[in-house]
Amino acid sequence: MSEVTTGRRKPTLDTVAAEAGVSRATVSRVINGSPRVSPEVKDAVESAIGRLGYVPNRAARSLAMRRTDSIALVMREPDATVLADPYLGNIIIATSQALVGTGVQLVLVNARNDAEHSRLADYVRSGHVDGVLLASMHDDDPLPRLLLDAGIPTVVGGRPQRHMPGLSYVDVDNVGGAQLAAEHLLARGRRRIATIAGPQDMTAGADRLTGYQRAVAAAGRKADRVAHGDFTRESGEQAMATLLSRHPDLDGVFVANDLMAMGALRALRAAGRAVPADVAVVGYDDIEMARHTEPPLTTIHQPVIDQARTMTELLLTQIGGDPVGEPVVLPTELVERGSA
């Protein structure tokens, strides 16, 4: 191709060394900011670098250093869900922002099925990344175990179903958040409340149900009005319809995520129930859309940005050689809008 036409090849360390009249080692020292270089030599090298437009080759560097200065963000999710739910998009962007200025690059890895999963394990072990961030894991996922055993620095987003000593994770206080939600309903005078729970094979789903039950029990009531959904809007709509037919008298509902809550709002509207007058609704996640529902959704805010940032920081210190610290659980808060 045109590489030939341009004539000059890309400059290497040697080129710079020759231009500056020093050895390759010295140039390397200058680039890596070693203190044992005389100021004059340093200047000479830097000007040579500028003149040649030299840029270090990362592949060569990582081969020699045995590290890559990049981390992987691995997500496992069926396609449709990913696109409908802005959670992952936020995690991705927040992570990428947390990395700005660290010189560490973010590699995105999408593993949808098991085949891709095993290839992924190879990929990670091939030393292309220094560490791994795992987002949206399912409980049956073998990946955390694999990575842990392989000694690859790993941080999981959300609490893994099975506790693994030495695995670091950053969770959001799902139990506490759900408690907040239920308490809010109760504080608003609602007495015949119910919940639409998420999938119980995801810790977020299970924990939120637990928190709800705990708060209701603490108020001396029975938490026996439970319907289940799978975190999609449609399932929320359906679950709400079910609840309404089973408990026509209910006056408040905690929905385990905002997407389902939007479905619930629709079902309530279809059933002619006014929100919050007849039925108060509290969601969970505080996605962007929650501001724009009719009425705007009262919901539990998830510190997604904080979570991504914390995960990244944890991973970087782990890569830096620090021991694996305690898991971190971030607090949640209730955002009061119109629906409860």
Next chain:
Amino acid sequence: MSEVTTGRRKPTLDTVAAEAGVSRATVSRVINGSPRVSPEVKDAVESAIGRLGYVPNRAARSLAMRRTDSIALVMREPDATVLADPYLGNIIIATSQALVGTGVQLVLVNARNDAEHSRLADYVRSGHVDGVLLASMHDDDPLPRLLLDAGIPTVVGGRPQRHMPGLSYVDVDNVGGAQLAAEHLLARGRRRIATIAGPQDMTAGADRLTGYQRAVAAAGRKADRVAHGDFTRESGEQAMATLLSRHPDLDGVFVANDLMAMGALRALRAAGRAVPADVAVVGYDDIEMARHTEPPLTTIHQPVIDQARTMTELLLTQIGGDPVGEPVVLPTELVERGSA
């Protein structure tokens, strides 16, 4: 650290070669699927690989091959916008999905300001990626030019303001889409229509205004009712209020993106105008939220997924050595919901 404790180092090509009783070159051939290897040797090597759990080192490979099998997705955007607008999240995820099975990795690069921009240019030139996907560029962006000149395969999402021969891009037919929107309003019998345009320094903003004007002119009317926003919901709300005060009689409005359209809906509601009875509203983008507004938003669907996929394919063929093809412009379509 504990690397020492584990004893065995990670296996390399040499390890495998020794285990299989062949030379390094032969193992390399097997790994790269060269036909000039006898079946017996191939089996022996593969079983040795399995036994040792060997995984090729990517850094070494890319050093030797002068390519990295990874591409960068560069986005430039102020933080807040990124998070509010799911567009980027979709682009990211669609790109990552388009890459599944190609063996190419996605590196995410977030360049928010000029300083990061110049570092980015270095990064790309350091040969860490084989090509670059540019998302959400502003017109004043020097990056496309830089990359083009450096001979780095690049594909831009959206049409760059200034035409650059040899720069490949994938645009969405903004002019056509806006025409569709305006024609829809006119076909619905609306005669006193207006538009809320986006930033005119972004081609999407300018093109959508052009399309609107073209359709209105084609209908023999004047397109002189224009307010401007910056693609945020708040600006849409404000622009709508302005339009209402300037043209109290208007009965239809084309809003250049859904976020602003949501703001417009709110302003209309605040002004006591019924949608679509009093004022019909057509948005642009078909973001997820558009389904959930009250009433659901009639809007122009952007083929974001297609766009990302096309960009990726274009980039990969370019990296493969094919000449830079013609820019691609993807068609849009109108999605009729409740608002118009």
Next chain:
DNA sequence: CGCTCCCATGAGAGCGCTCTCATGAGATTC
């Protein structure tokens, strides 16, 4: 004035892989 010590610098050995080229055994040809 001779000795040791310090520190800037250079030489050179890898890091793990690919690829060219040489080699030699077996197949093919007349």
Next chain:
DNA sequence: GAATCTCATGAGAGCGCTCTCATGGGAGCG
């Protein structure tokens, strides 16, 4: 049966960088 060809295989030279170790000149010491 000798010459030619084919093709699997091996040897070895890089790819561009870091890092250890050797070197030698000048400062510091007695």
